[in-house]
Structures are given as C-alpha cells and as structure tokens.
Amino acid sequence: MSRIKKITHPYPSEIIQARIDESIVTGQPLVERPFWYEHTETGQLFYDLYGCIGWPTEVSDKDEGMPGYVGVMGVVKPKKEGIPVQDAAFQLLTEGESLDVPTLLDMIITMREEYGFGQHPTLLQSFWGDPERFITTIALKNERLVASGGERLAILVSPPLEFYETVAFDEYVRALQSVIIPGRVRFYFGGCDLLKNKLREFKRNNPAVMAVGGLVHTLLAQCEWMDQARDNAFVVEEVNHVV
Secondary structure, three states, X not given: OOOXXXXXXXXXXXXXXXXXXXXXXXXXOEEOOOEEEEEOOOOOEXXXXXXXXXXXXXXXXXXXXXXXXXXXXXXXXXXXXXXXXXXXXXXXXXXEEEOOHHXXXXXXXXXXXXXXXXXXXXXXXXXXXXXXXXXXXXXXXXXXHHHHHOHHHOOEEEOOOOOOOOOHHHHHHHHHHHOOOOOOOOEEOOOOHXXXXXXXXXXXXXXXXXXXXXXXXXXXXXXXXXXXXXXXXXXXXXOOOOO
C-alpha cells in the first residue's frame, strides 16, 4: 500500500497559466507544478520524489566489494509560505543495501510501490544511477515485469548529471557536503542510517554516496521538481492522470 498520495490544485489549468504569466513578467523560466504529494502517515508534503541506485562495487581477490544501495528521496514542500521553491529541502525517505543485484531490483519495486509509483507518469519512473551496469540482469527482470503489467512497470535507470566525468565522485561528495553544512542544512537523513554511516567511513566510490550524491548534485543543478514554462502544456494535460 502506498504511503504517498497525490494532491492536485482544485483549478490546475488556471493556476499553471497564472504561474506561466508571472514567469514571463519576471523572466523566471521555471514554474511550480499544480500538484504535489503528501505522506499519508506523517502529513509531510513533497514537490516530487526521486529514486537512486548505486551498484555493488567489483569483487576482488581481497574482498567481496561494497554492497549496492537503493534509496528514495523527497523534495520537501513547506507548509508555510516564504521559502522559495528552488531552495526546497531534501528528505531521505527510505534506503536499503545488498551485494546481490536481483535483491536491489526487488528493493526498487518495493520502494516504488510504497512511495506512489503510478500516481503520475513521471513519479519514480526512473532511478538515477549507472545505466550501463548489470544490463542483462535488469533486462531479464524487466521481461517478467512487462509481461505481468505492461511497459510502465519496467525498471529504468538514468545517469546523474556529470556521471561520466572522471571527477564525478568528487562532485557528488561536495554536493552532499554543501547541503549538510551546519546553519545551512538542506538535506535530512530522516532516520536513514546507512548513508550517514557511509559518509563517516568515507570510502571512495561508495555506492551509497555515489547514488544519493549523484541525485543531490543533479537536483541542485537542474531543479527537476519544477517545469520549464514553455513546456507546461504537458503538465496541464497530465495533472489529473490516473493509472
């Protein structure tokens, strides 16, 4: 059962048009969407939710490598006015780790179901991570998922911003550090200790740090939870979509 409920503004077309008009006047290219999400157990609101995955590191003759990591993070929508949408905080909602790739894929399926997958076409449709690892294992899993429920159930993996750069890990660590600086905290662990412990250990290319760091780095740079004003015809059409 999903812990997330989609909430739509009572007049979505009107409010999005008003926001587009305002963006034209102010020169702001991004506009807030006319829908958001609510955690049914805590009442916390989110502009959007995102998944991330870090695959297990390679096995060597010295050890079995570091376990892979899967997590879901929400972009917090404050209940009080005054906080710019672009400066929203990030809340880690759930996480898990395993050395076994099929287990990680099962975690993705479970997390998607728990956090609103299907309530909007883009919600948790893709997890941010390395799309070129374990392609065969993912393909076999997707074959069964698609056979049971259609193409929309396929697990998709998208690369975070600058993932293919040699300095990716450095960029991702700095992105995480930038949002947990005392006095300027913008990222909350929410009782999720796996990532917190990995940051303390600080092993290079740790899958948890790569996964969440890559996601945070991407969101800081691209503000994925808002839409380009010129593209909002799609948002209006999809706002009341029900799967």
